[in-house]
Amino acid sequence: MISQDFQDALTSEFTDGPENLIWKKRKVLKFLRESFDMDVAFISRFTQQERVFEEVDSRPGLPSTINRMDKSPLEQGYCSRIARNQCPQLMTDAGADPCVADLEETKAFPIGGHISVPIVMSSGDTYGMLCAFSRTPRPDLKARDLAVFTLFAELLGRDIETLALQHDVDDHLLQEMVNEAGFFLHLQPICALLDQRIIGYELLTRFPAHVGLTEDVFARARLLDQKVTLEERIAEHTTDVLDRLPKGLFLNMNFSVSSLSDLDFARLFPPHHRRRLVLELTEHERVTDYDSIGNRMAELRAMGFRIAIDDVGAGFSSFRHVLKLRPDVIKLDRSLISEIHKSRPLISLLTGFQNYARFHSSTIIAEGIEHASEIAALSGLGIFAGQGYLLGKPRPYREVLG
Structure with a gap:
């Protein structure tokens, strides 16, 4: 059989x-x-x-x-x-x-x-x-x-x-872009919801129009098994961002499961930068071995990094990530935020998340905030921080930090 x-x-x-x-x-x-x-x-x-x-x-x-x-x-x-x-x-x-x-x-x-x-x-x-x-x-x-x-x-x-x-991949174009660092780094503010002061930023990557949209470029990199190389190249170019970042602020960076497992973070980030970095685990790749990635996260925490789970609520796997990996930061997807002030089920769900976060000493960041009423509802639940176009759009990092 x-x-x-x-x-x-x-x-x-x-x-x-x-x-x-x-x-x-x-x-x-x-x-x-x-x-x-x-x-x-x-x-x-x-x-x-x-x-x-x-x-x-x-x-x-x-x-x-x-x-x-x-x-x-x-x-x-x-x-x-x-x-x-x-x-x-x-x-x-x-x-x-x-x-x-x-x-x-x-x-x-x-x-x-x-x-x-x-x-x-x-x-x-x-x-x-x-x-x-x-x-x-x-x-x-x-x-x-x-x-x-x-x-x-x-x-x-x-x-x-x-x-x-199916995807008619242009390997040469992608390799050329990676080798020449043909991308741009942007920052989107993360704010305390009560007074809307900036407490940190998320690092976002943008590409020239002829290369393609961000989502398409990363999809192409995944297909060509160049995703880890691309994310490593982006990480290598964040030194200037971290050097310019005002004291007291943190920086969130997105990494795939493969990058978190394979990259040499000790080489990429000196000790004085690590306490300010939050490594976000993205949803673009499945976690097949929670024990292995959990052990790797423990190593990264011992080095000084904090760990976040991105897009929680966008899919069932993100809930599993939270339960299995117990991140330092839980980033709630826009789907859980939209019109929360009108939805008692959403309020009940986010109350559960907030209780979970308190119990495990995690911080919640609400993503995709677009309306003042959403800020009021989230603040009422005790959720500390958020980001979204209402609080600040992504801009080139030199424009933001000077």
């Missing part, structure tokens, strides 16, 4: 939309690693000279041997040899196989059972490899196991190619 996890991985995970691509890869890797009792599973992408480890799923508790977005010379690994049919796709004990005995990977750490299949585009070009291995020999691995990996590689290849065709 086919397990429900197997059916889910074959069907529900393969839906359209660039925002789902990374999530799909991670779900497939986790399923394959756990189902076949492997220690590491990964998806690699080939460039002309390198293989890039796009996604990696490792057995919890084991020392990390491969990390997401690591790179290595293409000719020095298992992947290129298997892709060229120079080595078998299934090896029950790779460490004893003469085909890979000369490779540094074989010598550096033990590799026993190994399955690796190419992800091939309709043109015949090899995108990369879907691979999993264990640290001990696996004589139980059979051809039927290889067939499962092959099926998933075909589905991933179809998905990657379909998305690229």
Whole structure:
């Protein structure tokens, strides 16, 4: 009988939309690693000279041997040899196989059972490899196991190619924009609701008209797996903003789950800036492992950062984020704010949020405030802070801070 996890991985995970691509890869890797009792599973992408480890799923508790977005010379690994049919796709004990005995990977750490299949585009070009291995020999691995990996590689290849065709991605334009920092930083004020004094700002990114709208640019970056690179580049350019920011004010910055997990925040932000930064977890990417992201948030808090959940109320997952991750700041979506003064159910819901925030020592910021009546209703509930066009529109940061 086919397990429900197997059916889910074959069907529900393969839906359209660039925002789902990374999530799909991670779900497939986790399923394959756990189902076949492997220690590491990964998806690699080939460039002309390198293989890039796009996604990696490792057995919890084991020392990390491969990390997401690591790179290595293409000719020095298992992947290129298997892709060229120079080595078998299934090896029950790779460490004893003469085909890979000369490779540094074989010598550096033990590799026993190994399955690796190419992800091939309709043109015949090899995108990369879907691979999993264990640290001990696996004589139980059979051809039927290889067939499962092959099926998933075909589905991933179809998905990657379909998305690229659907969105007609201009990789060169995006890469040029990232390399040249072709974006603009704006600030929108966050205000205390009682007296409407500015207590902080949210950093927002804008792009030239020929590049596209902000939402479209980030969607394109997600599709090309450039989102972390783009968010890192934006973070690198906030030093001037933080240096100009008046004492006593904080700065909110948006980051995806992948960026929060992968970026070197100690390098990006010196200690004297961290206490003023609130890192907002955005809704653009699913959280698949709350334990892992929770541990990462604990690390970031220990470094001095505060954590916020953005757009709470815009979807069910944002409520789950609040319950699982217990953020320092809860940012309520506009959908919970609009005409709150006329809605007793909304007042009741926000009262619950306020009680939750008090119990967990969190701060609530109401987003999208457009009417004075909304400020009055929110203040009456004890909600301290808010932002929106009524309180201040986004403007270039040099114009705001001088």
